[in-house]
Amino acid sequence: MPQPESTDTDLSSSSGWLHQLRLFLLALQFFTRLPIPRWVGFDAAWQRHAIRYFPAIGVPVALVSMGVYALAAQIWPQTAAVLLAVIAGILLTGAMHEDGMADTCDGLGAGGSGNERAQRSLAIMRDSHVGVFGILGVVLTLALKCAALIALPGPQVCAALLLAHPLSRLACLPLISALPYLRAEGKARALAAQITAPECWIGALTVLPLLLLSVWRGWLPWPGLLFGIVLAALSTWWMARLFVKRIGGYTGDCLGAVQQASEAMFYLGLAAAFRF
Numbered sequence: 001m002p003q004p005e006s007t008d009t010d011l012s013s014s015s016g017w018l019h020q021l022r023l024f025l026l027a028l029q030f031f032t033r034l035p036i037p038r039w040v041g042f043d044a045a046w047q048r049h050a051i052r053y054f055p056a057i058g059v060p061v062a063l064v065s066m067g068v069y070a071l072a073a074q075i076w077p078q079t080a081a082v083l084l085a086v087i088a089g090i091l092l093t094g095a096m097h098e099d100g101m102a103d104t105c106d107g108l109g110a111g112g113s114g115n116e117r118a119q120r121s122l123a124i125m126r127d128s129h130v131g132v133f134g135i136l137g138v139v140l141t142l143a144l145k146c147a148a149l150i151a152l153p154g155p156q157v158c159a160a161l162l163l164a165h166p167l168s169r170l171a172c173l174p175l176i177s178a179l180p181y182l183r184a185e186g187k188a189r190a191l192a193a194q195i196t197a198p199e200c201w202i203g204a205l206t207v208l209p210l211l212l213l214s215v216w217r218g219w220l221p222w223p224g225l226l227f228g229i230v231l232a233a234l235s236t237w238w239m240a241r242l243f244v245k246r247i248g249g250y251t252g253d254c255l256g257a258v259q260q261a262s263e264a265m266f267y268l269g270l271a272a273a274f275r276f
Contacts, residue, residue, distance in 0.1 A: 023049055023050045023052070023053055024050070024056060026050040027050040027051065027053040027054055027056070027057055028057055028060070031054065031057045031093060032060070032061065032092050032093050032094070033091075033092060033093070033094050034060065048195075051173075051195055051199070052200075052202040052203050053202070053203070053206075054169045054170075054172060054173065055166045055170040055203040056166065056206040057166075058164075058165030058166030058168065058169045058170075058206070059162075059206065059210075060092075061089050062089075062162045062163075062164070063162075064088055064089070064092050065086070065088050065161045066158040067088075068085045068088040069081050069084070069085035069158060069161065070158060072084045072085065073154060078154060078157075081157075082146050082149045082150050085149075085157070086145060097256040097257075097259045097260050098141075098142070098256070098260065099253075100253040100254070100255060100259070101134075101137050101138050101141055101257045102130050102134030102137055102138045103125045103126075103127075103130075103134060103253040104125060104137070104253045104254055105134045105136065105137030105138075105257070106124050106127075106131040106133045106134040106137075107122065107125035107247070108121060108246055108247075109131070109133035110124050117246065118246065118247045121246060122247055122251070125251060125253050141260050141264050144264040144268065145264045148267035148268045148270065148271040149161075149267055149271075151274065151275075152267075152270060152271060156274075159220050160266075160270050163207070163210055163214060163220070163225075164263045164266045164267060166210065167211075167229070167232060167262070167263075168232065168259045168262040168263035168266065169259055170203050170206070170207050171233070171236040171258055171262040173195065173200050174236065174240070175236075176195055176250075176255070177195050177200060178240075179243065181249060182247060182251050220270060220273075224269060224270040224271075224273025225269075225270070226269075227270075228265065228267070228270045229266065229269070230269065231266065231269040232262035232263075232265045233262075234265070235258075235261045235265045239254070239258050
């Protein structure tokens with residue numbers, strides 16, 4: 001159980017750090033299938049603040065994918081190793097983000113105009129059935145990710161995975177901060193309250209050290225890193241504008257779509273650097 005004096009801003013005391021660890025583990029439980037210790041407990045009030053660690057969840061997902069790739073690359077060709085690494089990430093997250101991509105593509109593919117189209121899109125996104133747009137969206141996104149990773153030299157694949165997973169999750173925080181959440185209920189409802197600027201910075205601090213370390217150690221060429229980040233940012237901006245135009249805000253499915261798209265764009269930017 002949490003200590004009464006522990007607060008979200010009490011980062012200097014042991015109880016404050018323990019609370020931050022609790023928030024991270026709650027986010028880990030929500031966004032992956034990894035088990036968490038029973039001492040973590042649960043309080044609905046903690047869930048909104050746990051979203052600050054959404055980018056950090058990309059690190060354990062990346063580490064598992066990296067491990068699978070490193071082992072598979074010793075046995076099979078690059079294509080098989082990359083596919084196995086991507087599959088490992090999907091299994092670890094329960095295909096949560098891929099499901100969001102599928103529902104978003106189906107919803108945004110709806111016809112009509114104005115409020116009628118928005119309501120129809122939201123209804124389609126809530127439907128558990130997957131349509132043609134959803135299938136195409138997931139298949140093509142996965143194909144882009146795999147093709148871009150396969151194009152990288154073997155040693156750079158692990159570094160790309162390590163950066164892309166937290167970076168693509170960080171791309172979701174601006175949407176949560178700036179756009180209205182459109183569901184009265186749903187799995188993401190507790191996490192969808194407007195987050196503060198300090199919480200966004202906590203999320204960014206997950207990615208920044210990894211990025212600086214990659215540049216310092218020369219794991220990836222800086223032009224590719226820059227191009228990948230620009231492509232990921234542009235895809236997030238474009239999708240945010242599309243969500244506002246088509247449905248007036250975002251849902252949990254939209255966050256999954258942004259994560260998938262920005263991850264794919266980051267890989268494409270890296271792959272482009274090795275073409276010249």
